[in-house]
Amino acid sequence: TFIVNPRVQEFCSQFGGKDLWEVHQSLANMDRISAIIYKQRMLHAAAGQSIAGVAAKWELERLTMNDPYIKDFFWDGKNLIVICFFKTQVEVLSRSKTFQVDMGFKRIKDSNIKEVLFATYQPEIEKRKFKCFFTFLRVFVNQESTRMYYEVFKRVFTLLRDVYHLPIAWNYLSGSGFQAVIMDMDTKQCPGLGMYLASIDERRRPWQEHIKHIVIYCQVHLMRGIQETTSDDDWTPESINQQMLDLVNCQSKEDYEDMCEEFEGILNILGMY
Template identity: 40%
Template sequence: HSVFRAIQKRFAVNNGCSFPQPGCRPIFGRFRPDIAGVCHPFITCANRLLADNKTLHFFLNLSSSSVSYDVPLLQSLFESESPILDNELCGVIEQKTSRRPTCVSFRVLIPLDLDECPYAIFLSTGTHSHPPPPPTKPPQIILDEILDLMKRMRNPDLTLSTFLRSPQLKEFCQRYDGKELSQIHYSFVNQDKLSALTTKIRALLFPQGRDFNGVVFERQRNVKYQTYVRRIFAENDCIMIICGFDQQIQFLASLSSFEVDMSYKRVKGAFNEVIFATFLPDHNKVFTLLRVFINQETAESYRLLFQQVFSLISEVCGRPVEFHYLHNSGIKAVVVDMDAKQMSGLGHYLQSLDPLCRPWTWQLKNVIIFCHVHFKRTITRLLGSDMDLGSEEPYHSPWFRMKSLLSCESEDDYYHLIALLQDNESSEIVQWAEHKKHPVIAAGLNKSCSLMNPTFFESTRNITNAVEQSHYKSYWMGVYDSLLGATLGSFTIDQRDIDQYNARVAFGVYHNSRDNSLETRYYNHLGNESTQPVS
């Protein structure tokens, strides 16, 4: 039927002969008897028999082909001029993928009218001469469970590696008495299928991608995400995404000081993360206050950042943010490292709040404190050693002389020490001292050079360890993540911070079991002393 149908179709669309002519139609015929007396069958065009150029007309020799034809059936079909069947209902399944001709072939004969003859004939001929093929496809039920597992993870940065290392997958394998997917089904030895599934899941769950557009889309459809991603700001190619819960923002507004620092390893691409954080002595815990993902690092972008952050704080708290040196209440100090762009941005923002519009450097001298750890690191990078960790003669080293800028008792002593360093030390130290000579740098390092109330300066932590610890907590969720993945991971981390804080306030439960009391520290110190080697 298949051969008859195919030839009839060719002639029906005038594609049977090279140059179709009136009267072209397929007919069944036989050659004259050969020496053995056999008349071999063929199918040809009716016009070919009388044509001068016979190659222009259709011809098929049924006996020379390697295919076995049902010649009597074809003869009856062509001679009776049966109509073309609308549907091919006779299904023939033949095994053609075996590499050996002696392999088994299968045929299934299904009747046209299953109501009249509700049976099918299955024919198997030959002998299997090779082992069965290895399994190439896992059971569908396992695939469905793996897809469901990936969907429930909702990880925009899901890759084959992260999936194989996930605790969810280990739990799934244990249900099937295995440790790895390859122990559940041999087809999972080839991991390309799993890699394709992770790509598929990312595209289905996050159709707008994992960068800025993905964040905007997730914020539109996810109500909980909206309570965390508070503001998306864009101006002059500067884009920032401000993240924080109400409780974090309200807590930030109640503080007299906080720390600010930027991380360069959190997000892959153009965006970096700026964190506002503080240390809670009563809780012995670092608390993240706010996160800003920003795609620029200029003085103007920092000015916009502080403007948007304090505007959001005012919006959430219902009152404007105040600074003590301007309003006699509110924020007393901001602890940062010595980044020039960050300083300039904060100073120009504070200048916009000042009714007298005094210089931005004056604003900073009233509010800024620089991290002493970063200050000491600049000395260590310059000299190549950290004398603060121990030295035979620390008081007679350049390291100690440079560090003494922090302990000068007056502004005159500070600048006099700068002059001595520039007159007597190496050229590298001279350049270093020139930088520390800047009025804003001096004010942030030494209380005698600052316009801040000395009591405020002394009571404020002069390190940014809290914000650096917040960076490390974020790295626990991953480094160089996508922008969407970083914000979703921060959502989880900051919610945990709030839960730990509330549990401590409401029930007195610490976030860890370590006893940090004075008595415990005293006995720990005695124990450490007893283990020191005797010189």
């Protein structure tokens, strides 16, 4: 940005100032409040608040702090991966049997940056109507693709294993460790995880095989889809909503197809299909 442009800084230093308004009063085109905000931003993020600012913060904190929040930074000019956590968070993750992966957008001002959240639901500390999630780590990326998810899983679990020496294992592969990963029915997340697991599998089975053993699809989005289809908020055992949700309990492909045909007929009668 303009305020951290090397030529602007060089110009200021030539005249004994750090900022334009210190060079000459006529260059101070901001009111006092804006000037204070500007100064604080420069103190806390001298390299700016974009990718360059994150890189500078990562470089500084990993040299000066025992447990910096930014644990890994990757930027090749096109692909961005920033992994953030505190050690105590991932220690809890390493002892967990399951975790959830979700893509978030709401917390990020830059529409090009997305947040991948590793977390778990904690029903024992749920308060009132608000569900409590414990966050293990956050990964900030600038794209959403199968390859990106593969790189995220690879970098996260390699970091936890090799740098923090945490026992990262997968129950269906080694008999201990993670038993399930909860994620959306996403065409990028699942293949990305499957590709990572295939890369550490001595038998080199295809990624689709790994997904069968480890992934549990999140029912929240399925429930939303059902409710949007039926326009009904009734979830009693006899309701059409709950009966459709029971599809997840089918034990065979044949049972699933039979139930789908039954629901198709019901929805046709109700004028919903």
